[in-house]
Amino acid sequence: MNIDWSPLIISIKTAFLSTLITFIIGISISYIMSNYRGKYKGVIDGLLTLPLVLPPTVVGFFLLLLIGKNGYIGKLLLKFDTNLVFSWTATVIASTAVAFPMMYRTSRAAFEQIDSNMISAARTLGLSEWKIFYKIAIPLAWPGIIAGIVLSFARALGEFGATLMIAGNIPGKTQTMPLAIFFAVEGGDMKKAIMWVLIITFISIIMILILNRWSENQQRTIGKTNRREYR
Template identity: 70%
Template sequence: MDLSPLLISISTSLISTFITFILGILTAYIVANYKGHFKGFIDGILTLPLLLPPTVVGFVLLVICGKNGAVGKLLGFFNTSIIFTWFATVISATVVSFPMMYRTTRSAFEQIDENIISAARTLGLSEKKIFYKIAIPLAEPGIIGGIVLSFARAMGEFGATLMLAGNIPGKTQTMPLAIFFAVESGNMDEAILWVIIIITISLFMILLLNYWSQIQIKIMEKRGR
């Protein structure tokens, strides 16, 4: 049996989760501390991929990254393209999973006591040190949760990947795509196997998140004593 869909899904999910981890934390912290009138609009734009159908997200990415799009024209100068490549699977997974990381982390940042941040500024800490020495540790449970949810969302991505990367066996075919086309061809045994693998991975991620939450609760209880 060809295991390339499993390898492609895992590699795509890991890299997209790493990207959303960096971009999600930075964006969430900036938006959480932004007090302007456009906060709601900015938050809506950043959350939009979570609400839109994946095929719509894939179409927008196809327009942007296609040969007539802004990104496509830029890449055209280097005689390259990302359409129907493995990089397209990463881009699709990153875009659709980003809101999970962003919203979870932003909520964690917004729950931090502002008095702690104010006290840190009074003591002369720079904004950079406040970010990685105070905000990040205090928001750690939310960040971990965002990582798990982002990975799971990237692992299950289908519509945007199909639109932007296509279904090329051994190159862009992820497990969700393998399931769909296995069913289309009547190969139910293969489809069931991929479904079991995805369910197993997703269940493992949920158990990991629950285990981490229990550890955090125990730590908080010890600190309370």
């Protein structure tokens, strides 16, 4: 059987890039939101979390309204002869949109667990907000951030609905593994569907094992640190 491995390559590339984007944007916004005390915090938090609870096809529809030919961003890009719909870039956008809440929620929870006295002491010592962010907040919240990275990667890897809406199913271009599974089943090619199911399941298990191993190592490190402090 002649196997086309492009869905695997496209899925891995898309998941890695979307995870990188969600990491950069997610930890920045989650840190800001963890310190924000405005009256609209609940509304903003709800909007940022919305892709987590909405059906992926609905997320894809909203993205289509933004970047489609008749969308606000789409019309602007058309002036530069650029069309994002039905392109690999669209798969990255879709995966980023659905994976972002994973990174945001997990990182925000990690930032909120930081002792506020440490942040206040750093401000008293004259550290800028930027230095407090990357020298104190990120290292202390790192276990939670790692969990967010793993969960975001897994979510991006398994994205289906939003990708189908704005990127379509173009073999060798936008066809990811979830899309390949769906259309293989629809076409009656169960062997191909099973193959992709096993591959994506194996990758997902590896990601879960990495997360569990990291958590165990962190617990051992924290335990050793606490024992030294009590001696």
